[in-house]
Amino acid sequence: MKVAYELKNTGFVIGQISQLYAADPVGALKEYVTNAIDAFSEASLQGGKTKACVGVVINKEAGTITVQDNALGMSYDFLSELPRSIGESTRRGVKEMRGEKGFGMLAYCGFGRRADVLTRTVNDNGSYSSLVMGRDELSADVDRLEARVVKSAFDTGTRVSVSGVPRKTIEDYFTPKKLKHSLGETYEPLIRSGEVEIYVGWHGKKERLERVEAPEHK
Numbered sequence: 001m002k003v004a005y006e007l008k009n010t011g012f013v014i015g016q017i018s019q020l021y022a023a024d025p026v027g028a029l030k031e032y033v034t035n036a037i038d039a040f041s042e043a044s045l046q047g048g049k050t051k052a053c054v055g056v057v058i059n060k061e062a063g064t065i066t067v068q069d070n071a072l073g074m075s076y077d078f079l080s081e082l083p084r085s086i087g088e089s090t091r092r093g094v095k096e097m098r099g100e101k102g103f104g105m106l107a108y109c110g111f112g113r114r115a116d117v118l119t120r121t122v123n124d125n126g127s128y129s130s131l132v133m134g135r136d137e138l139s140a141d142v143d144r145l146e147a148r149v150v151k152s153a154f155d156t157g158t159r160v161s162v163s164g165v166p167r168k169t170i171e172d173y174f175t176p177k178k179l180k181h182s183l184g185e186t187y188e189p190l191i192r193s194g195e196v197e198i199y200v201g202w203h204g205k206k207e208r209l210e211r212v213e214a215p216e217h218k
Helices: 010-022 025-045 076-084 104-110 167-173 176-186 188-193
Strands: 052-059 064-069 114-120 127-134 141-146 157-163 196-203 208-211
Touching: 010 025, 010 104, 025 052, 025 064, 025 104, 025 157, 025 167, 025 176, 025 196, 052 176, 076 127, 076 141, 104 114, 104 127, 176 188, 176 196, 176 208, 188 196
Parallel strands: 052 196
Antiparallel strands: 052 064, 064 157, 114 127, 114 157, 127 141, 196 208
């Protein structure tokens, strides 16, 4: 007789998955960069945008790290299903997709306490879809937001803002120099081919936005 697995303590399981991400903060952040790149792969397959442009902005004083793309975005219905689909990936088995484990929505736990996901598709007339997740919460909040209440509005795409990032975590793992180097190594083939452009920016006395370059090999 075959007996199906069943999760009795969802909170505990989610906590264990989150701890795996905590062991590699930079790897956790890259989950969101990879998701952004995959969003462009999906757009390309649908005959849309073919060049990925991803921005990563660090604010050490505020304790936030934001990842944003300008791909197709996610519909409200799709976004609403994400908290119910941990471990299930629509990308699994698709050759062009790089993120396929289905746990990426929990990656923020590896370096922050809360994630605010804001997304918009071409069909979202005057509104955005919002998903808010907290490390200590067993449920997520999904909502629709009017464009007038959204700061730094954008046409289409997705923005993931992770807050509650400790200052020491940023200093140890997410300085612009370290992050540019790590992203350049991880996404080197895509950067060299021109398929992807990644930018790293940070807030401070001197606000900058610099393009990530592929590493030079001697």
